[in-house]
Amino acid sequence: MLSRRALVATALVLTATATVTLTGFAQGKYPTRPIEVVVPYAPGGGTDNLMRMIVSIIDENKWSPQPITVNNRAGGSGAVGYNYLVGKKGNPHVVAGATPFVVSGKIQGRINANHRDGMTILMIVAVDELMLSVRSDSPYRTLEDFVKAAKASPAKLTIGGTGTNTEDHIFTHLFEEAAGIKVKYVPFNSGGEVTTALLGGHVDAAVENPNEVIAQVEAGKARNLAVAAEKRMADAKDVPTFAEKGYTFYWNQYRGVVGPADMGAEAVRWWQETLKKVVTSQRWQEAYIKKNLLTPTDWTGDEANKYLDGLNSKYEKVLANLGAIKK
Amino acid sequence: MDLLHNLALGFSIALTPFNVLMAMVGVTMGTLIGALPGVGPASGVALLLPLTFGMSPTSGIIMLSALYAGSMYGGTITSVLINTPGESASVVTCLDGHQMALRGRAGPALGMAAIGSFLAGSVGVVLLxxxxxxxxxxxxxxxPPETFALMLLGLTTVTGLTGDHAVKGYISMVLGLMLSMIGIDIVSGDARYTAGLPxxxxxxxxxxxxxxxxxxxxxxxxxxxATRAEILHGRYGLRDVLPSAADWVRSRLAIVRGTIIGFLVGVLPGAGPTIASFLAYTVEKKLSRHPEEFGQGAIEGVAAPESANNAGSAGALVxxxxxxxxGSATTAVMMGGLMMWGLRPGPLLFEKNPDFVWGLIASLYLANVMLLVLNVAFIPVFVRALRVPYGILMPLIIVFCVTGAYSLNNRVWDVGQMLVFGVLGYAMKKLDYSPAALTLAxxxxxxAERALRQSLIISDVGIxxxxxxxxxxxxxALALAAVAVPVARAVWRVTVRRPAAA
Structure with a gap:
């Protein structure tokens, strides 16, 4: 039994600690308030998995003195979440998972700003490649087979992918240009639906991220014809690149973390340092990069901004070709 | 033999004290999450995911799948008691469940839902x-063509949701279809009818x-x-709130059909428990000998969809x-979890991680038993909520609706949307239009639209x-028959029989 005096003493100590902690926060460094991590997509998608992974690594290492909560603000293929972030200008305690939509959203008039005029790119943490895959019993053994068949009967073969004016759609468009062929692009609602349609034989080929299809390849149900990368992937050396087959185009999807404009130098530095610790952690390398067959990156500042600038001009060109930019 | 061996392995894993505890946490959280309007199973699983990182993958998936099963049970409670669906797969339960509550039979409605859910959930696991x-x-x-044909069939059953006014039912349905056209068109990528609002x-x-x-x-x-509460007074002992023998006789086939439909639809890509519950309800009404009682508190109207959504959640795991x-939004979040735990979901999962898969399957049996006990035991408590005077209950329901709508995507927009449709719901009810037909559409x-347009892109012969x-x-053919037969019958009545009678 605690005596009454002991109770009072404990209470006093607790109060003192709380006061010290509180004043510590008030004068202290970023973060001074709980952090909101926005996922502009529904639970279960690539960005959702990414941000939950990052937050869980930060949590288990206690790298943040303040709690971090993940909020899904889905809507308009990301428009709702990113516009929310853009509206948080000057608030360093809100960040979001970044996708190519950070630049392509503004081009299509869906987001009010991009990384240059309304968001701060904190780090690009990985690059996800895109591949062309077929079923294992498909008559197209190689990329050449597929191109040959597509040339023999133009606009007959079907390629499935996620959405329209999206990375998968642009991939298909760039492949058509590079190979001088015409195919029918069939948009689906999610990567899972694309893979289902591929395995069921409802489309001839599909645009896939490595992690969406690798388990099917291991099980002998699917085959990757080529990857749109500059060199072969470290963990899938047997998959050729489009360029080495003579159909030169490069296209991928980056993943990163983005904040609002005017976050302040201190907050930006905190995120860059913390994310650097995340991407060099063992758990990240094993449970995220290797599992998803991603190419790891740690681009920040100018390097990240220039990458996004380059992406922006590519998108402007391709989306204009696809008729996705309304004059 | 193999199966029994594997199942024994599964139970040896699922019955360890820690995993039993995780299943209990899962079913309890799931029931709560299901009961709260707005927070559905997908966001529930996402919320609890971080808790699982310290555990083994098997314990993690046991908790999450128990939560998924629990949410299917929990969604029923608010549907029946206050006509507010806790999650999307329980929307159709409102139709007859709440009518039963208004007639003082909330207990049997919840009891039948719990028992039907248990039977369907258990059979679903066996099938899985x-x-x-x-x-x-x-x-x-x-x-895509098969999916479109199935959706077409689903839409033609819409008359099953409406009362005597087939035409008003179709008007509600068309309104629903028109609303479903709003948003980014998946084929062209263009925004349709959005008024420029993100x-x-x-x-x-x-x-x-x-x-x-x-x-x-x-x-x-x-x-x-003025008053409504007095009809709800009555006895609320455990025996008074359980379904009667007559309820059983009426519901047994509904449970069987609901289970089969639910499981099969749950397995299909992109469909899931919500669609399963709607289809089970409409099929039940079509086959019923007294379809006029549906919407007036027919217990089959609770048994069928509640069985279907539980069987469907098991099917979605296939x-x-x-x-x-x-196969559904919830399983997408679970798959994210699988990867974070270091597993690679794919065709080889059964071979490579048998302890994981069979532990999960065994724990689903366990979760269903727990849920049956939990739900039946608490029915008297839930039902007493109806004794709260309506003047107090009503503001509470409004609070539920508002927080529920907000918590879906954390945006005020959804609250506004909910309020607008609240007013529309009032008008429809007054004018005898069917809100259920609108939601089905x-x-x-x-x-349906997506599948049709994908089919047309793939097809070389058009429709x-x-x-x-x-x-x-x-x-x-079934869908066409569902529309043509009633029309033909009506025409027959008018042109052949009437002149003869005259």
């Missing part, structure tokens, strides 16, 4: 265990509409009636476990692709 690979192959044969780009979300039409609409209608492809519409493929052709 015994036939998963086979069913996965069947699910793959459902391409919040409209994803279209009209189904759940705020359902919460508005049912929950808010009910409050508005109730506000006109593509995840056998193919590594998520809103659920099926986007799927005839629907007749080229056996499954699609059969379903299309």
């Amino acid at each position: 265990m015994g036939m998963a690979p086979l069913l996965a192959r069947w699910a793959l044969s459902f391409g 919040d409209m780009l994803d279209g009209v979300d189904f759940l705020p509409v359902a919460i508005g039409l049912f929950g808010m609409g009910e409050v508005l209608v109730g506000a006109e009636q 593509p995840m476990l056998t193919l590594g492809i998520p 809103l659920v099926l519409g986007p799927l 005839l692709i629907l007749l080229q493929r056996p499954i699609a052709a059969t379903l299309t």
Whole structure:
């Protein structure tokens, strides 16, 4: 039994600690308030998995003195979440998972700003490649087979992918240009639906991220014809690149973390340092990069901004070709 | 033999004290999450995911799948008691469940839902265990044409949701289809009917509409009636609230059919428990000998959809476990979890991680037993909530509806949407239009449109692709018959019989 005096003493100590902690926060460094991590997509998608992974690594290492909560603000293929972030200008305690939509959203008039005029790119943490895959019993053994068949009967073969004016759609468009062929692009609602349609034989080929299809390849149900990368992937050396087959185009999807404009130098530095610790952690390398067959990156500042600038001009060109930019 | 061996392995894993505890945490959280309007199973699983990182993957998936099963049970509670669906798969339960509550039979409604859910959930696990690979192959044969034909059939059953006014039912349905056109068109990528608002780009979300039409609409209608509470008074012992023998006789086939429909639809890519519950309800009404009682508190109208959504949630695990492809939003989050735990979901999961898969399957049996006990034991408590005077209950329901709509995507927009549809729900109720037909169309519409347009892109023969493929052709024929037969019968009555009688 605690005596009454002991109770009072404990209470006093607790109060003192709380006061010290509180004043510590008030004068202290970023973060001074709980952090909101926005996922502009529904639970279960690539960005959702990414941000939950990052937050869980930060949590288990206690790298943040303040709690971090993940909020899904889905809507308009990301428009709702990113516009929310853009509206948080000057608030360093809100960040979001970044996708190519950070630049392509503004081009299509869906987001009010991009990384240059309304968001701060904190780090690009990985690059996800895109591949062309077929079923294992498909008559197209190689990329050449597929191109040959597509040339023999133009606009007959079907390629499935996620959405329209999206990375998968642009991939298909760039492949058509590079190979001088015409195919029918069939948009689906999610990567899972694309893979289902591929395995069921409802489309001839599909645009896939490595992690969406690798388990099917291991099980002998699917085959990757080529990857749109500059060199072969470290963990899938047997998959050729489009360029080495003579159909030169490069296209991928980056993943990163983005904040609002005017976050302040201190907050930006905190995120860059913390994310650097995340991407060099063992758990990240094993449970995220290797599992998803991603190419790891740690681009920040100018390097990240220039990458996004380059992406922006590519998108402007391709989306204009696809008729996705309304004059 | 193999199966028994594997199942024994599974139970040896599921019955360890820690895993039993995790299953209990899962079912309890799931019931709560299901009961709270707005927070559905997908966001519930996402919320609890971080808790699982310290555990083994098996314990983690046991907790999450127990939560998924629990949410299917929990959604029923608010549907029955206050006409506000806790999650999307329980929307259709409002139709007869709440009518039963208004007639003082909330207890039997909840009891039948719990027992039907238990039976369907258990049979679903047996099917998952015994036939998963086979069913996965069947699910793959459902391409866009088959999906469209199935949705078409679903839409033609819409008269099953409406009362005497078939025409008003179709008007409600068309309104729902029109609303489902709002948002980014998946084929062209263009925004349709969005008035330039980014919040409209994803279209009209189904759940705020359902919460508005049912929950808010009910409050508005109730506000006109001076007193309502007295009919709800009665005895609330455990024996008084359980279904009677007559209820059983009426519901047994509904449970069987609900289970089969629910499981099969749950297995299909992109469909899931919500659509399963709607289809089970409409099929039950079509086959019923007294269809006029549906919507007036027919207990089969609770038993069928509640069985279907539980069997459907078990079915949705089939593509995840056998193919590594998520069959629903909730399983997509679970798959994210699988990867974070270091597993790679895919066709080889059964071979490579048998302890994981069988531990999960065994724990689903366990979760269903726990849920049955939990839900039946608490029925008297839940039902007493109805004794709260309506003047106090009504504001509470409004609070439920508002927080529920907000918590879907953390945006005020959904609250506004819910309120607008609340007013519409009131008007529809007054004018005898069917809110259920509208919601059905809103659920099926986007799927149907997408599947149709994908079919037309793939097809070299235009719309005839629907007749080229056996499954699609059969379903299309059934759908056409569902519309043509009643029309033909009416024409027959007018042209042949009437002159003869005259």
